[in-house]
Amino acid sequence: MLIQDYLDICDPVLTFDRFMGEIELEKYLKNIPQHDTGRLRYDPVSMLKTVLFGFMANGYISLRELEDQCKINLRFMYLMDHQAPSYRTFGYFINEVLADSIEEIFQDINKKIFETEHVDLQHLYIDGSKFEANANKYSWVWKKATEKSRYRLFGKITTLFEEINEELSCTGMKLCINSEYAPEYLKEAAEQYAEVWQINEAMFVHGRGHRKTTQQRHYEKLKEYAAKLEEYVEKIKICGEDRNSYSKTDHSATFMRIKTDYMGNDQLLPAYNVQVGVADEYIAVVDVNQYRSDMDCFIPLMNKFYTTYGFYPKYPVADAGYGSYNNYIFCEQQGMEKYMKFPMFKKETTDKKYHEDPFRAVNFPIGEDGIMRCPNGKNFNLQYRKNVKGNKYGRQEEVYQCEDCFGCPYAEQCKKTDKNRTVRINRELTAMHQEVIENLESIQGALLRMNRSIQAEGTFGIMKNDRWYKRIVRRGIKSVLLEVFLVSIGHNLYKYHNKQKKVAAAA
Structure with a gap:
């Protein structure tokens, strides 16, 4: 049975198959491990097409849904040639085969679309949205609280060392007292203490009716403080310099304030900050960040755009979350115009009383x-x-x-x-703000602002509300980036098919 005989000539799977046939997909599938024994491997090109079409058709598609669609859906059966891989096979293929080359696939598909549609990359509409991570809601670790606890522990260690030094005064051994301590030093101190008193842990007593000796109590405290200090050091290391929190169940997720507070208690939730740059309704560049503020995400996104296309966009248009001194200076250095609002832009341009207030310092x-x-x-x-x-x-x-x-x-x-x-x-900075106001209040600026609200915010509206992708499924920054790239490829292919369908209908 020829499945294509049962599909309409304008069916999205046929448009997708013709489009993907013009891209050399085999170059991404050369590193697949080969096995001499076992069952024959599924065709990797068909697997890749099936995965990408699943994200194009559904917005986001799970592994089990991919398996199910290959059994009952004519479109997926056409791509897989009547074969139905299991969800484990799809999972292995996505995580092991596509993970390292997904960004290149995204770039090549975009290149083909942009050449066909003559997409203007000089006008880039930027927006960001926080997607809740697949992590427990009450699993936070706060960097500042951890540092405070660590310094309180330093005080307890100092007190313990003073007691031990008083106890060891007759032996000639003395522990060095500092303002801060490392876990390795505490472990070494515990070993030396055990060696001096010939401590045997098998002889320790526990429970009611037993009284611990001074040596057992001090030795256990040293071991306990060393383990606790090692835990604090590990937590601060996971947080890094640029974050102030992370989740215990997904160390890459940062706690952020999300607009949709479905819990109703105004608490922070583990999330990722997904940034997109949209050109002519297509996602030209996408990035996943752990920063809570959009201001910190602008420069990494522009550098990623430059790495992909070899130039910076002439007109990067963004809302008030991106206008900062750092970003404006970066635009000047890279030859980009300043079309990003600053935080007080709306009040500055719509509130005449505030703008002309004689008691504002800028009006002196x-x-x-x-x-x-x-x-x-x-x-x-x-x-x-x-x-x-x-x-x-x-x-x-x-x-x-x-x-x-x-x-x-x-x-x-x-x-x-x-x-x-x-x-x-x-x-x-005041002069930069005035330049931004002149740019955005011009006729061109008004058109760019209108287009940004339609294209950039509309992209997230389609992803979240039309295609029901509202929450990150995978864990870890690398896996999340893989997932977001797959969703972005699906969005671009979905847009491409809709535009081709409109052209065909008009003709």
């Missing part, structure tokens, strides 16, 4: 002598320059203080304390 007039003055005519003198924490480009804020606020008639409107008013100003 500067005289010909270069001195800034308040509405009462008092001078503001430079006090010092302060480095902004976490800035990569050495951004500094200038701190000015009014010479005398005593008796000022505008005191209630201008300041909230009895002291002379202090303001912080960064003129370079």
Whole structure:
């Protein structure tokens, strides 16, 4: 039986098969391990097509659903030629064969689509969304709390060492007391202590009716503190420098605030920050981050775009979550225009009273002598320059203080304390904000903002609400990235088929 005889000529599986036939898929399947014994291997090209079509048709498809569709669905039977691999076979194929080459497959499929559709990559619409991780909700580990517990433990270790040194004063042995300790040092101290007193753990007593000796109690405390300290060190190491939390059941997931709080208790949930750059409704670049803020995700996403296409987009358009000093300087260095809103953009452009408020520091007039003055005519003198924490480009804020606020008639409107008013100003950032306002308030900027809300936010709307992909299934950053790439490939193929269908209907 020829299955294609039962399929419509415009069926999505036939469009998909013709499209994938123009891409050299065999080059991604050369590293498959070969076995001389056992049953014959399924055709890897058919397996790859089946997996990608499953994500194209469903948005996200599970392994068991793939197995089931190969048994009952004509489209999947057409791709697999009447064969039905088990869900374990599909799982092995995705995790072991596709994992290392999925990004290249994504790039090649995009390249073919972009050439056919003449996609404009100079206009990139950027957005991010937090997807809940496949991790327990109350399994958090907080970095700051762990560090506090570790320093409390240092105090307990110091107290224990003082007691042991007093006990060992007659033996000539002395433990070195420090402000901080390493687990290895505690283990070494326990070994030395056991050697001095000839401690045999088999002779230790436990339970009610038994009294522990001083040596047993001290030795057990040393072992306990060493294990606890090793646990704290491991937790801080897993968190790393850029995160402040992780989940015990998925160490790559970070606790974030998600808009959809279905638990109703306003608590953080383990999640990943998925970033996409959309061009002409296709996902041109995608990345998975562990950062809670979108501002930190912009530069990695742009670098990934450059690695893929060899250039930076001329017009990266993003919402107010991406506008920061670091990102604006990066755009200047790479020749990109500034079309990312800053956090106060809406208030700055829609609230006339706020924009023209004479008591805002940016509206204070500067005289010909270069001195800034308040509405009462008092001078503001430079006090010092302060480095902004976490800035990569050495951004500094200038701190000015009014010479005398005593008796000022505008005191209630201008300041909230009895002291002379202090303001912080960064003129370079203020100039950047003005440039962003001019860009986004222009006719081109208004069109780009409208397109961003349609394309970038619409992409997540389709993924989450139309195709029901609302939560990460896999665990670990590498596996999550594999999953997101598969979903993105499915989305692009789904879009491509719909556009081809509209063209055929119009013709």
